[in-house]
Amino acid sequence: NAGVTQTPKFRILKIGQSMTLQCAQDMNHNYMYWYRQDPGMGLKLIYYSVGAGITDKGEVPNGYNVSRSTTEDFPLRLELAAPSQTSVYFCASSYTSGSSEQYFGPGTRLTVT
Amino acid sequence: AQSVTQPDIHITVSEGASLELRCNYSYGATPYLFWYVQSPGQGLQLLLKYFSGDTLVQGIKGFEAEFKRSQSSFNLRKPSVHWSDAAEYFCAVVPLSGGYNKLIFGAGTRLAVHP
Numbered sequence: 001n002a003g004v005t006q007t008p009k010f011r012i013l014k015i016g017q018s019m020t021l022q023c024a025q026d027m028n029h030n031y032m033y034w035y036r037q038d039p040g041m042g043l044k045l046i047y048y049s050v051g052a053g054i055t056d057k058g059e060v061p062n063g064y065n066v067s068r069s070t071t072e073d074f075p076l077r078l079e080l081a082a083p084s085q086t087s088v089y090f091c092a093s094s095y096t097s098g099s100s101e102q103y104f105g106p107g108t109r110l111t112v113t
Numbered sequence: 114a115q116s117v118t119q120p121d122i123h124i125t126v127s128e129g130a131s132l133e134l135r136c137n138y139s140y141g142a143t144p145y146l147f148w149y150v151q152s153p154g155q156g157l158q159l160l161l162k163y164f165s166g167d168t169l170v171q172g173i174k175g176f177e178a179e180f181k182r183s184q185s186s187f188n189l190r191k192p193s194v195h196w197s198d199a200a201e202y203f204c205a206v207v208p209l210s211g212g213y214n215k216l217i218f219g220a221g222t223r224l225a226v227h228p
Contacts, residue, residue: 042218097214098207104156
């Protein structure tokens with residue numbers, strides 16, 4: 001049982017490039033989330049999904065896209081990378097919403113230069 | 114404005130000393146309350162949570178938290194800190210509006226432990 005896995009661990013992008021951050025969970029959780037963590041700012045919710053085919057915006061969705069074609073996978077797409085997207089990105093999952101514990105992946109450190 | 118506030122950015126304690134990390138929230142109705150811990154280079158792990166009932170909540174790793182409605186607070190405590198407790202601690206809430214889907218984090222408190 002691997003829990004929540006994220007790839008890659010580190011990535012450097014040039015301004016204007018695009019990339020996809022991968023996230024997978026093997027706990028059969030319905031809910032999945034993407035957060036970004038900036039120094040001194042805590043975690044901010046980018047997008048979340050309540051099940052395959054259903055996604056919704058969080059606090060800071062601009063510049064990102066998501067899809068959820070399967071229960072297991074929840075990729076995050078960055079289009080036209082900007083320096084403001086330099087951050088650590090965490091994927092998480094939970095069995096249900098709200099009161100459920102969220103399980104976090106190890107994170108992806110992204111630098112845009 | 115709705116918010117979660119952790120007033121202390123950094124705290125340093127000696128090993129064996131007691132610890133209290135502060136958290137205040139500003140929401141119309143008491144939200145679901147959580148404490149998460151992030152060890153260096155790791156993802157977050159849930160320490161404990163409060164929804165209702167007994168205002169003193171026990172968690173993992175010897176941590177507890179007390180909910181005080183009158184102060185809109187949910188402070189985290191540990192009677193005796195171990196060196197392995199050095200980490201960043203996040204208070205978080207799920208507001209009771211908006212579908213219960215959004216976990217809102219405070220800015221975090223970084224704990225250092227002196228031997």
